[in-house]
Amino acid sequence: xxxxxxxxxxxxxxxxxxxxxxxxxxxxxxxxxxxxxxxxxxxxxxxxxxxxxxxxxxxxxxxxxxxxxxxxxxxxxxxxxxxxxxxxxxxxxxxxxxxxxxxxxxxxxxxxxxxxxxxxxxxxxxxxxxxxxxxxxxxxxxxxxxxxxxxxxxxxxxxxxxxxxxxxxxxxxxxxxxxxxxxx
Amino acid sequence: xxxxxxxxxxxxxxxxxxxxxxxxxxxxxxxxxxxxxxxxxxxxxxxxxxxxxxxxxxxxxxxxxxxxxxxxxxxxxxxxxxxxxxxxxxxxxxxxxxxxxxxxxxxxxxxxxxxxxxxxxxxxxxxxxxxxxxxxxxxxxxxxxxxxxxxxxxxxxxxxxxxxxxxxxxxxxxxxxxxxxxxxxxxxxxxxxxxxxxxxxxxxxxxxxxxxxxxxxxxx
Numbered sequence: 248x249x250x251x252x253x254x255x256x257x258x259x260x261x262x263x264x265x266x267x268x269x270x271x272x273x274x275x276x277x278x279x280x281x282x283x284x285x286x287x288x289x290x291x292x293x294x295x296x297x298x299x300x301x302x303x304x305x306x307x308x309x310x311x312x313x314x315x316x317x318x319x320x321x322x323x324x325x326x327x328x329x330x331x332x333x334x335x336x337x338x339x340x341x342x343x344x345x346x347x348x349x350x351x352x353x354x355x356x357x358x359x360x361x362x363x364x365x366x367x368x369x370x371x372x373x374x375x376x377x378x379x380x381x382x383x384x385x386x387x388x389x390x391x392x393x394x395x396x397x398x399x400x401x402x403x404x405x406x407x408x409x410x411x412x413x414x415x416x417x418x419x420x421x422x423x424x425x426x427x428x429x430x431x
Numbered sequence: 432x433x434x435x436x437x438x439x440x441x442x443x444x445x446x447x448x449x450x451x452x453x454x455x456x457x458x459x460x461x462x463x464x465x466x467x468x469x470x471x472x473x474x475x476x477x478x479x480x481x482x483x484x485x486x487x488x489x490x491x492x493x494x495x496x497x498x499x500x501x502x503x504x505x506x507x508x509x510x511x512x513x514x515x516x517x518x519x520x521x522x523x524x525x526x527x528x529x530x531x532x533x534x535x536x537x538x539x540x541x542x543x544x545x546x547x548x549x550x551x552x553x554x555x556x557x558x559x560x561x562x563x564x565x566x567x568x569x570x571x572x573x574x575x576x577x578x579x580x581x582x583x584x585x586x587x588x589x590x591x592x593x594x595x596x597x598x599x600x601x602x603x604x605x606x607x608x609x610x611x612x613x614x615x616x617x618x619x620x621x622x623x624x625x626x627x628x629x630x631x632x633x634x635x636x637x638x639x640x641x642x643x644x645x646x647x648x649x650x651x
Contacts, residue, residue: 267510269503269506272506273499273598276499276502276597277596277597277598280493280494280498280499280597281493281494281596284491284493284494284498285491285493288491289491294492294615297494298494298495298498301494301498302498302501302502302505305502306502306505306506306509309502309505309506309509310509370479370480370483371483371487374483385480386484388445388449389445389448389449389480389481389484390484390487392449394446394449394451395445395446395451410442411442413442413445414438414441414442417476417477417480420480421476
């Protein structure tokens with residue numbers, strides 16, 4: 248389904264959910280649940296916790312559907328609910344990760360890790376090792392296909408910060424690939 | 432090219448890959464990419480990064496079929512707090528909750544909290560003494576063993592395809608008159624119970640024929 252059609256369909260379904268239409272709610276769930284669950288799972292890195300929050304997200308969607316102002320795509324609004332609940336959970340569990348990044352690479356190093364880049368499994372392994380913040384931004388850009396503007400509104404940060412965060416997230420991936428290559 | 436310019440172009444690359452740049456900006460960026468090896472490399476790496484997501488959703492199982500039921504239960508409770516069908520269930524939990532609240536109020540008094548801590552300590556000491564002096568020849572069951580399943584029913588291990596929709600899973604299981612009794616495990620493994628009088632082999636064949644199942648095996 249193309250993005251515009253999905254966007255339109257999600258908006259129509261949410262309008263019906265506001266009127267407490269449970270069939271529309273089920274259809275919205277079918278349309279969005281995998282994406283929302285994937286987002287939560289990648290943030291929390293724990294299936295059970297992700298599923299608990301997932302249940303909570305859709306309960307909130309039902310409860311607060313009337314609060315959707317149409318300023319963003321429905322799915323982006325749902326990501327926002329998911330994000331708030333997931334970060335609360337992470338704060339509780341204190342599993343938020345932080346990492347210092349070294350984003351300078353020589354051309355020679357770049358050349359060497361370049362070959363490894365072709366191995367997508369390595370990339371996903373590296374992905375699991377970067378910070379939650381960096382994994383989240385890459386997921387939003389490359390998997391959920393959100394625009395910088397949408398991400399800016401979702402994460403409540405300026406668009407320029409979105410751009411630099413993507414840049415540093417990719418640099419972090421490179422760094423880890425390099426470490427994997429040198430066996431550090 | 433100035434470093435500032437390069438960084439500006441690099442920042443545009445993800446939006447370029449996702450086809451979000453207007454034609455004019457995209458054309459200008461393409462011109463810069465052709466002229467600069469560093470930008471070319473950056474673009475190639477970002478493309479590979481995006482490509483690495485292609486097979487990823489299949490490796491992560493979606494929410495379990497039970498998730499939607501849990502959501503609907505929450506919604507039911509929100510919409511019908513005093514509904515007859517939920518009353519028995521609710522009244523128990525309401526009672527339990529009010530008991531907890533009463534206890535919390537009682538424990539909020541400092542003297543009571545110390546009394547409660549003393550009782551807890553005494554219980555721990557008694558349990559430690561019992562464990563220390565009890566015979567050691569009990570058959571312990573570790574937490575890693577499977578939970579007990581109804582012995583009269585046959586069980587089947589299954590893994591659903593990562594792309595399977597919750598609705599499809601529900602339809603398949605309802606059609607076969609079987610139900611999930613355990614799972615998902617870390618690898619996405621579910622245990623399905625087959626009611627007495629129903630042919631397990633036939634259910635297995637039907638599960639194997641389903642496009643949303645990737646693994647089926649009778650649980651021994």
